[in-house]
Amino acid sequence: MTIVLGVLEEGLIYAIMALGVYITYKILDFPDLSVDGTFPMGAAVTAMLILKGVDPVVTLVLAFLGGAAAGCVTGFIHVKMKVRDLLSGIIVMTALYSINLRIAGKSNVPIFSKETIFENEWLTNHVPEALDPYVVTIILLIIVVICKILLDLYMQTRSGYLLRAVGDNDTLVTSLAKDKGMVKIIGLAIANGFAALAGCVYCQQKGFFEISMGTGTMVIGLANVIIGTKLLKKFGAVKATTAVIVGSIVYKACVSLAIALGMGASDLKLITSVLFLGILVFSNMQDGRGKTHA
Amino acid sequence: MLELNHIGKYYNAGTVNEMCLFDDFSLTIQDGEFVSVVGSNGSGKTSMLNIICGSIPLDAGSIKIGGKDITRMPEYQRQRRIGRVYQNPAMGTCPSMTILENMALADNKGKPFNLLPGTNRQRIDFYREQLHFLGLGLEDKLEVKVGVLSGGQRQAMALLMSTMTPIEFLILDEHTAALDPKTADIIMELTDKVVREKHLTTIMVTHNLRFAVEYGNRLLMMHQGNAIIDKCGAEKAEIKIESILDKFNEISIECGN
Numbered sequence: 125m126t127i128v129l130g131v132l133e134e135g136l137i138y139a140i141m142a143l144g145v146y147i148t149y150k151i152l153d154f155p156d157l158s159v160d161g162t163f164p165m166g167a168a169v170t171a172m173l174i175l176k177g178v179d180p181v182v183t184l185v186l187a188f189l190g191g192a193a194a195g196c197v198t199g200f201i202h203v204k205m206k207v208r209d210l211l212s213g214i215i216v217m218t219a220l221y222s223i224n225l226r227i228a229g230k231s232n233v234p235i236f237s238k239e240t241i242f243e244n245e246w247l248t249n250h251v252p253e254a255l256d257p258y259v260v261t262i263i264l265l266i267i268v269v270i271c272k273i274l275l276d277l278y279m280q281t282r283s284g285y286l287l288r289a290v291g292d293n294d295t296l297v298t299s300l301a302k303d304k305g306m307v308k309i310i311g312l313a314i315a316n317g318f319a320a321l322a323g324c325v326y327c328q329q330k331g332f333f334e335i336s337m338g339t340g341t342m343v344i345g346l347a348n349v350i351i352g353t354k355l356l357k358k359f360g361a362v363k364a365t366t367a368v369i370v371g372s373i374v375y376k377a378c379v380s381l382a383i384a385l386g387m388g389a390s391d392l393k394l395i396t397s398v399l400f401l402g403i404l405v406f407s408n409m410q411d412g413r414g415k416t417h418a
Numbered sequence: 419m420l421e422l423n424h425i426g427k428y429y430n431a432g433t434v435n436e437m438c439l440f441d442d443f444s445l446t447i448q449d450g451e452f453v454s455v456v457g458s459n460g461s462g463k464t465s466m467l468n469i470i471c472g473s474i475p476l477d478a479g480s481i482k483i484g485g486k487d488i489t490r491m492p493e494y495q496r497q498r499r500i501g502r503v504y505q506n507p508a509m510g511t512c513p514s515m516t517i518l519e520n521m522a523l524a525d526n527k528g529k530p531f532n533l534l535p536g537t538n539r540q541r542i543d544f545y546r547e548q549l550h551f552l553g554l555g556l557e558d559k560l561e562v563k564v565g566v567l568s569g570g571q572r573q574a575m576a577l578l579m580s581t582m583t584p585i586e587f588l589i590l591d592e593h594t595a596a597l598d599p600k601t602a603d604i605i606m607e608l609t610d611k612v613v614r615e616k617h618l619t620t621i622m623v624t625h626n627l628r629f630a631v632e633y634g635n636r637l638l639m640m641h642q643g644n645a646i647i648d649k650c651g652a653e654k655a656e657i658k659i660e661s662i663l664d665k666f667n668e669i670s671i672e673c674g675n
Contacts, residue, residue, distance in 0.1 A: 278533075280535060280536050280537075281532070281533045281534060281535060281536055282526050282529075282530075282531040282532055282533070282534055282535070282536045283531045283532060283533055284536060285515070285519060285522065285523050285526075285531070285536035286523070286531045288512065288514070288515060289512045289515065289523055292512040292513060292514050292515065293508065293509065293511070293512050293513070295504070295509045295510075296509070296510065296511065296512055296523070297494075298493055298494045298497055299497050299501075299502055299510070299527075299580060300497070300523060300524070300526070300527045301494055301495065301496075301497040301498035301527055301528060302494055302531060303492070303494050304494070
């Protein structure tokens with residue numbers, strides 16, 4: 125049971141970030157590596173704010189905004205300075221490593237014993253003890269569902285239409301008298317906002333910020349998105365956002381399974397990349413053709 | 419009125435491969451004109467459209483619309499007054515969005531793309547009516563993704579979408595070239611209907627000499643960055659395909675083809 129809850133918890137946290145990767149990878153077709161920097165950035169911002177006594181719920185919003193700002197920088201570098209998409213992400217990711225250290229002051233900041241969205245007075249007073257083991261999962265589920273609904277709603281707005289159009293056919297966006305560059309920047313801002321939000325939640329759940337926690341975020345996000353969309357392709361009615369969330373949990377389950385089968389925690393990144401490779405190869409075989417980039 | 423004044427455009431300037439496309443090219447198009455543009459490959463037809471729309475920068479000269487200089491205006495801003503249909507039917511629509519969503523996108527041109535609902539439910543009947551005008555039965559397939567439509571259907575939608583909001587100019591860039599002859603005829607008739615109904619100033623580049631002769635009230639033949647035929651009004655009405663074809667052969671021989 126603990127394992128199942130663990131899988132759900134981590135899967136749900138990464139699902140928030142995967143919603144962002146879904147925007148960049150699936151909608152904008154932009155391999156955005158800056159999430160490797162914005163994920164820990166969200167955590168760094170959160171750790172600092174919580175130590176200063178800021179309400180944990182407020183940190184969710186501020187972390188999102190921080191990530192969105194970083195996403196704007198990636199977009200600006202790509203759109204206005206005409207740097208290739210992959211490189212723009214790498215530049216921002218690299219810069220964020222130092223910026224995150226600046227924000228946090230050191231490479232490891234514990235926030236144990238502080239109030240978080242998972243452990244606070246209100247919860248202790250209002251939640252019956254029998255529910256205790258499930259509190260974290262339930263709160264995460266609520267956050268993920270809210271994020272998903274907001275994103276789905278956004279996609280149905282005029283601005284959301286334009287975002288979908290820019291990935292589909294950016295010539296049309298120009299024909300609609302809109303600056304396609306601006307639309308891409310907005311998309312990257314939202315995506316990195318989600319990544320930072322995931323970092324914020326991760327930090328509050330684990331109780332610390334750690335500088336290297338973002339390494340491989342993008343790979344995990346991509347794996348989640350691809351697993352989810354491939355797995356649920358058959359059910360046409362399932363929304364892509366739902367698929368991404370399911371994919372995140374399935375992916376986490378696979379990793380846990382590998383660890384349960386005797387791999388050590390130090391093999392985590394190896395498992396991640398082998399699993400990711402497996403998914404890519406598998407989905408290429410399903411498509412019957414190789415994608416030229418990932 | 420659209421004015422191209424002393425346009426200069428060179429490719430690979432300053433290298434041995436320097437190619438002069440336009441040198442001091444001027445053209446004025448009056449409001450309400452429907453200009454058909456023909457010419458061999460590389461004669462500057464599509465480049466002229468790209469220059470008008472701002473897709474490629476100018477090396478010399480200026481462009482004015484209604485007396486206002488738009489030479490430095492970015493492409494997307496010019497598009498507010500211009501509707502453009504491309505040769506490739508995929509360029510004018512979003513394949514992964516539904517017909518309804520595509521119509522709504524086009525309908526919102528010129529309005530702010532904010533957080534209001536993307537599709538205004540009250541406009542659906544209007545979209546149906548517009549699609550009905552195409553006569554392709556698309557009005558009953560509003561929830562179908564545009565990606566599954568045929569090239570002809572998509573081009574018809576692209577035409578509809580580019581002319582849905584009030585525009586001053588319609589730019590047609592070989593918009594029937596990728597279609598089979600029958601569909602091309604249908605699209606061309608539709609184009610004529612739309613242009614008449616909305617009184618659009620139109621520039622149509624085409625390789626189809628019959629379309630160039632049958633439609634529009636002015637005909638241009640481009641050759642090496644110049645208009646070697648420019649007929650309008652009654653003169654245009656008298657032009658026969660044969661005479662254009664003769665001229666074509668003449669310039670081809672000149673070029674050694």
